[in-house]
Amino acid sequence: MASFLSSTLFLALIISAVAAQNGLILPIRKDPKTLQHIATFKMGSNRAAISAAVDLGGPFLWFSCNDYASTTYAPIPCGSAKCDAAKGIGCVGCNLPPRPGCTNDTCGASPYNPFLDVLVSQGYAEDTFYAKSGAPLPEYSFSCMDKDYLTGLAAGATGMLGLGRTQISLHRQASAKLNLPDAFSLCLPSSGAGKLEIGIKPRSVKTTPLLINPVSTYPIYTEGDASDEYFIDVRGIAVAGARLNLKDSYFSIDKNGVGGTKISTMQNFTAVHNSIYKPLARAFAKAASDLGIRSAAAVAPFRACFSSSSIARTAAGPAVPEIELVLAGKDATWRMRGANLMVEIDRKTTCLGFVDGGSSPRTAVVIGAHQLEENLLEFDLVSSQLRFSESLLLSNTSCSRI
Numbered sequence: 524m525a526s527f528l529s530s531t532l533f534l535a536l537i538i539s540a541v542a543a544q545n546g547l548i549l550p551i552r553k554d555p556k557t558l559q560h561i562a563t564f565k566m567g568s569n570r571a572a573i574s575a576a577v578d579l580g581g582p583f584l585w586f587s588c589n590d591y592a593s594t595t596y597a598p599i600p601c602g603s604a605k606c607d608a609a610k611g612i613g614c615v616g617c618n619l620p621p622r623p624g625c626t627n628d629t630c631g632a633s634p635y636n637p638f639l640d641v642l643v644s645q646g647y648a649e650d651t652f653y654a655k656s657g658a659p660l661p662e663y664s665f666s667c668m669d670k671d672y673l674t675g676l677a678a679g680a681t682g683m684l685g686l687g688r689t690q691i692s693l694h695r696q697a698s699a700k701l702n703l704p705d706a707f708s709l710c711l712p713s714s715g716a717g718k719l720e721i722g723i724k725p726r727s728v729k730t731t732p733l734l735i736n737p738v739s740t741y742p743i744y745t746e747g748d749a750s751d752e753y754f755i756d757v758r759g760i761a762v763a764g765a766r767l768n769l770k771d772s773y774f775s776i777d778k779n780g781v782g783g784t785k786i787s788t789m790q791n792f793t794a795v796h797n798s799i800y801k802p803l804a805r806a807f808a809k810a811a812s813d814l815g816i817r818s819a820a821a822v823a824p825f826r827a828c829f830s831s832s833s834i835a836r837t838a839a840g841p842a843v844p845e846i847e848l849v850l851a852g853k854d855a856t857w858r859m860r861g862a863n864l865m866v867e868i869d870r871k872t873t874c875l876g877f878v879d880g881g882s883s884p885r886t887a888v889v890i891g892a893h894q895l896e897e898n899l900l901e902f903d904l905v906s907s908q909l910r911f912s913e914s915l916l917l918s919n920t921s922c923s924r925i
Contacts, residue, residue, distance in 0.1 A: 546722025547657035547697050553712050554677035558791045560711045560892060561677055562684050562719055565653040567593025575682040579788040580752030582689045585634035586682025588624035588667035598626040599647040606630035608690040609664055615646045624667030632666035633743050637789050638675020642742050643668060660700050664691040687751030697721040705904040710922035713896040717922035727901050727910035731755050731850040738780025755909055756851035757784040757888060763810035763844035767802050773887040782887050790891035794880035807875055810844035825874035834873055839916040841865045841873060858913055863894050897921050
């Protein structure tokens with residue numbers, strides 16, 4: 524009864540809440556091949572349609588400008604205040620006829636494609652940004668990227684949309700230009716449509732503090748720069764209600780920025796330190812066996828796999844043991860269930876959607892996009908809090924219906 528009431532209350536909060544006036548909304552879809560979550564919007568005087576992979580910890584928007592034309596496009600001069608805000612690196616020039624992405628005396632940018640693992644020397648520019656709904660954002664700062672460096676992106680995507688803790692991320696620029704609180708919500712769809720909203724009123728029920736890693740996790744940075752990514756204070760992990768015996772040191776961030784837990788849309792599936800993965804997989808397999816779920820041969824990159832025919836179904840997906848992240852804060856757990864835990868390989872095999880992150884990862888726990896799908900996440904940078912819903916499927920709704 525308590526669980527039913529909690530779900531009913533949460534659903535009532537969702538239905539009764541209204542997004543802040545003058546906020547922005549961007550639709551998000553999931554690419555079935557790459558599993559990337561793609562946001563769409565428009566740019567420039569011609570309102571060119573842009574599709575970009577959502578990078579929760581990315582510092583800024585970049586996209587290919589090779590075929591981009593706009594009368595309102597303007598390069599950001601090196602040494603300018605806007606260049607300082609973007610943390611521009613020196614000046615860049617171009618020996619070809621001027622066009623978007625090819626100008627002289629331009630503030631240096633370093634867009635990074637993580638799928639290709641390439642950092643490219645480019646220049647910052649500004650133009651008008653148009654969301655699906657909400658006011659346009661004039662003089663929006665971004666970086667161009669050459670089309671030769673788009674390898675790894677989903678078909679049709681030509682860039683990446685950064686939502687990190689920077690002065691030129693989408694939420695920061697929108698909040699400054701539209702006089703909104705610096706907060707945004709993200710609802711990644713497993714299918715259908717999801718959304719990114721800038722300028723929101725609180726809707727989610729659970730809350731935990733956002734942490735700052737004191738050492739940058741970007742491929743290039745200046746000594747003393749903190750990470751732009753989002754970390755949370757996970758204190759432990761439980762499987763089927765039983766807390767695992769793990770070293771506390773894995774969950775803390777040391778002076779070199781190693782350890783801790785971050786949330787990432789670039790990691791498809793949650794990756795954990797090898798010394799966490801082994802007891803986690805063992806405990807999950809044991810709890811699954813206790814439910815009559817039969818093991819099956821591993822399917823890379825997963826190791827803990829099961830016979831699909833032995834798994835019952837619920838509204839939230841496969842009926843399997845829960846995995847809980849034990850958090851700091853008054854709502855002390857993030858419960859992962861059903862579809863957020865399991866990956867259905869085919870009709871015969873379903874696997875636990877956690878992967879072994881190796882014996883010396885930079886971050887001990889990286890919560891991946893699969894575990895975030897159909898969860899409403901609200902990043903409040905004013906109060907430095909993450910508010911989250913857990914699975915919307917439990918309330919008979921989804922990202923496409925909120």
